[in-house]
Amino acid sequence: MKRIILFFLPIVTAMAVFAQAPPVGMNIGDELGDAFWKTTHTFLRDGVPLQDNLGPFKDKLIILDFWATWCSPCIAMMPKMDSLQKAFRGKVEIVSVAYEKAAVTSAFLKDKFKGKHFAFAEILEDKTLVKQFPHTLLPHYVWIKNGRIMAITGSEEVNFTKINAVLGQGSPVPLREKKDKAMRYDDKKLIIQQIEGRKVESLISSTLTKNVEGFPAQTMVFYGDSTKPHSATYLNISLRRLFCSVYVNKGSFLRKRNFVESRDSAMIMSKLSGTALSEWMALNAWCYQKIMPAGKVSVDGFFTQMQQELALLFPQYAVRVEKRKMRCLALSALNGKQIQKMDHSNPQVKTFREANAMGFRGRNIMLKHLVSPLENFYLQYYHYPVVDDTGYDGLVDLDLKCKMGSVTELNAALKKYNLVLKEKDVAIEVLIISDNLSFVSK
Numbered sequence: 001m002k003r004i005i006l007f008f009l010p011i012v013t014a015m016a017v018f019a020q021a022p023p024v025g026m027n028i029g030d031e032l033g034d035a036f037w038k039t040t041h042t043f044l045r046d047g048v049p050l051q052d053n054l055g056p057f058k059d060k061l062i063i064l065d066f067w068a069t070w071c072s073p074c075i076a077m078m079p080k081m082d083s084l085q086k087a088f089r090g091k092v093e094i095v096s097v098a099y100e101k102a103a104v105t106s107a108f109l110k111d112k113f114k115g116k117h118f119a120f121a122e123i124l125e126d127k128t129l130v131k132q133f134p135h136t137l138l139p140h141y142v143w144i145k146n147g148r149i150m151a152i153t154g155s156e157e158v159n160f161t162k163i164n165a166v167l168g169q170g171s172p173v174p175l176r177e178k179k180d181k182a183m184r185y186d187d188k189k190l191i192i193q194q195i196e197g198r199k200v201e202s203l204i205s206s207t208l209t210k211n212v213e214g215f216p217a218q219t220m221v222f223y224g225d226s227t228k229p230h231s232a233t234y235l236n237i238s239l240r241r242l243f244c245s246v247y248v249n250k251g252s253f254l255r256k257r258n259f260v261e262s263r264d265s266a267m268i269m270s271k272l273s274g275t276a277l278s279e280w281m282a283l284n285a286w287c288y289q290k291i292m293p294a295g296k297v298s299v300d301g302f303f304t305q306m307q308q309e310l311a312l313l314f315p316q317y318a319v320r321v322e323k324r325k326m327r328c329l330a331l332s333a334l335n336g337k338q339i340q341k342m343d344h345s346n347p348q349v350k351t352f353r354e355a356n357a358m359g360f361r362g363r364n365i366m367l368k369h370l371v372s373p374l375e376n377f378y379l380q381y382y383h384y385p386v387v388d389d390t391g392y393d394g395l396v397d398l399d400l401k402c403k404m405g406s407v408t409e410l411n412a413a414l415k416k417y418n419l420v421l422k423e424k425d426v427a428i429e430v431l432i433i434s435d436n437l438s439f440v441s442k
Contacts, residue, residue, distance in 0.1 A: 025131075025132065025133060025134040025181060026132050026133060026149055027149065027181075028149050028150065028151060028152060028177065029148060029149065029150075030148065030149050031147055031148050032144065032147055032148065032149070036054070036132070037053060037054055037055040037058055038053055038055060039053055039054070039128055040052065040053055041053065041054070041123045041126065041128070041129075042102070042123065042124045042125055043121060043122060043123055043124070044102075044106070044122040044123075044124055045121075045122075046117060047117065049102065049124060054095070057093040057095070057121075058147065060090075060091060060092055060093045061088075061091065061092045061093070061143070061144070061145050061163070061166060061167060062092075062093050062094075062095060062143070062144040062145070063092065063093075063094045063095070063141055063142070063143055063144075063158065063163075064095050064097055064129060064133065064141065064142040064144070065077070065081060065094060065095065065096045065097060065120075065139070065140075065141055065158075066097045066099075066129075066130065066133070066135065066138060066139065066140040066141070066142075067096055067097070067098060067138060067139060068098065068099070068100055068138055069100060069104060069105060069108045069356075069357040070357070070377055070378075071138040071139065072381060073138070073139055073155060073273065073274070074138055074139045075112065077139060077155050077158070078096075078113070078118065080158075081094050081096070081118070081120055081158070082118045082119050082120060084158070084159075084160065084163060085118070085119040085120040086119045087160060088163060088167070089119070091167055092163060092167070093120075093121060094120035094121070095120065095121045095122070095123060096118075096120055096121070096122045096123065097123045097126045097129050097130070098122070098123065098124055098125070098126065099125065099126045099127065099130050100125075101125060101356075102124040102125050104356045104357060104358065105124065106124075107357075107358045108357045108358060111358070111403060133152070134181065135178075135180045135181070136180055136215075136216040136217055136236075137178075137180050137217075137274075137277070137278060139154065139155045139274070140152070140154075140178065140180065141153045141154070141155070141157070141158055141178075143166070143175065145166065150166070150175075151175040151177065152177060152178050152180070153175050153176060153177065153178050153275070154176070154178045154274035154275035154278075155274055156176070156274055156275060157175050157176055157275075161173065162175060176275055177275075178274075178275050178278060179213070179275075179278055179279070179282065180278055181213065181214050185215055185216065185218065185235060187220055187233070190205060190207060190289060190291075191207050191209065191212070191233070191235075191287055191289050204291065204292060204293055205289070205290070205291045206288075206289070206290050206291075206309060207287070207288065207289040208286065208287070208288050208313060209286070209287045210285070210286060210287075211236050211281055211282050211283070211284070211285035211286070211287070212235070212236060212287050213282065215235045215236050215287065216235060216236065217235060217236045217237055217281070217285070218233075218234075218235045218236070218237075219233070219234050219235070219237065219245055220232070220233045220235075221233075221248075223299050223302075224292070224294050224295075225294065225295070226294055226295040227294050227295075228294050229291050229292055229293050229294050230290075230291070230292045230297065230299065230302040231289075231290070231291050231292075232245075232246070232288075232289065232290045232291075232302070232303075232306065233287075233288075233289045234286070234287065234288045234289070235287050236281060236285045236286075236287060237285055237286065238268065238269055238270060238281070238284065238285060238286075239267070239268045239269075239284070239286060239314070239433075240258060240260055240268050240269040240433060241254070242286055242288060242310070243258075243310065243317075243319050243431065243433055244257075244258050244431055246303055246306040246307050246310060247303070247307060247319070247321065247431055248303060249299065249300050249303040249304070250303075250321050250429070251321065251429045251431075252372075253321075253429075253430065253431035254376065255375055255376060255380060255385060256384060256385040257385050257428065257429070257430050257431065258430060258431040258432070258433065259430060259431070259432050259433070260433045260434075261432060261433065261434040261435075262317060262433060262434055262435045263435060264316070264317075264435070267284050268284075268317075268433060270284070288310075290302075290305070290306050290309070292305070307319070315436060315439050316435065316436055316439050317433055317434065317435065317436055318433075318434050318435065318436040318437075319431065319432070319433050319434075320431075320432050320434075321429055321430070321431055321432075322429070322430065322432060323427050323428065323429050323430075324427070324428065324430050325425050325426065325427045325428075326384070326385070326425065326426070326428065326430075327383075327384045327423060327424075327425055328384050328385050328386070328387045328389070328423070328424065328425070328426040328428065329379065329382055329383075329384050329385070329386045329387070329407070329421055329422070329423055330386075330387050330388075330389035330421070330422060330423070330424050330426055331367060331370070331371055331386070331387065331388050331389060331390055331414075331419060331420075331421055332389050332390060332419070332420055332421075332422055332424070333390055333392075333418060333419065333420075334414075334415065334418045334419060334420045350363070350364075351363060351364040351365060352364075353365050353369050355373045355377075355378075355404065356404070357378065357403065357404055357405065358401070358402075358403060358404070359399075359400055359401045359402060359404065360373070360398060360399075360400040360404060361398065361399050361400075362396070362397065362398045363397050364395045364397070365395065365396060365397075365398070366393065366394075366395060366396070367388050367390060367392060367396065368388050370398060370400075371386055371387065371388045373404075374386045374404065374410075375387075377404075378404035378405045379404075379405065379407070382407070384423060385428065386421070387426055387428055389424070389426055390419070396417070398417065400413040400414065401413060407421055
């Protein structure tokens, strides 16, 4: 596959075509050797962790189901997977594969499904299978039959009809491949170096390319100093997310803090999921990298240059920041009282924060450090943005033992700190991506 790379330097602009580097991991049709079947994994059986391998399942159709506690579609599929396992008992082995800590996944499932034991097998704290079947999007399903990888799919292919057909008991039905092969990205190299495989020496560089198959959807920013350069790398992301990312010096605009008001909205953003989203990303995602030399520009100046550069590369769009009053889930003082003092922190204690699906702990932190993971992870599917409307900018200690995805449980835990999450109208800064009318009219 060939891709067009636009490589911009301060003096020369060049365009070239390079071959893409091959991805890593196993492929459809590959035979699985003895090592695969003999590798020991931690299985959960009747609530008890046991060491075993996949050997006993070798003569069955195996469906590996990779999931995580933050993946809502994965969780929604679990009752269905349980029913499918029961329907095809003895012929099919569905194996859920989790790579988060067992304490987190076990507590999450116990709370979510009220301690129910599923019919399918469960592998905990996986470190092996995820390397053999690398991926960037969840849910992710690997179908294994007769010792070979027969398919890699999204959730839409996992149903009674398709499984029945694979077992040879119905009309043959093709399985739609989920094209989601993960490829290792080396953050010590430029994107262009990894695509074309040759050494590139450059102090100042900008690289823009369409979607690079295999790279994860990822953002990496390193702030330089007098000896190290500023570096920003955005891999396989939508144009909406790219604009939001380079405007980070003006605020946080991800999730529900941005609006696309363009006739090209279908190319700028997508509300698709699963395999359909992967196919949309292949056509509309971008990789962008900017490197500036050490000591030549401030952090703010670095992001301003990226904003200016993207304005040149995408002149058909106008991007601006403005304040809009909108419905928010606001962290507020309980009963509307003004917070006078809430500094429970001890300056002798080292600042830290940790969060998972079942709680949050922080020492010597600001309230924004709680709001950020709520908006970006645990309440990412809530109807409104999550904002800090307390007006308090001191340091606090927080210890919340609750489901981070439940506003009701969060409020019960926040009550002792005189805090509450409630819906209200708040004027917040948002990013607007619209058509550049002066460009369109030309």
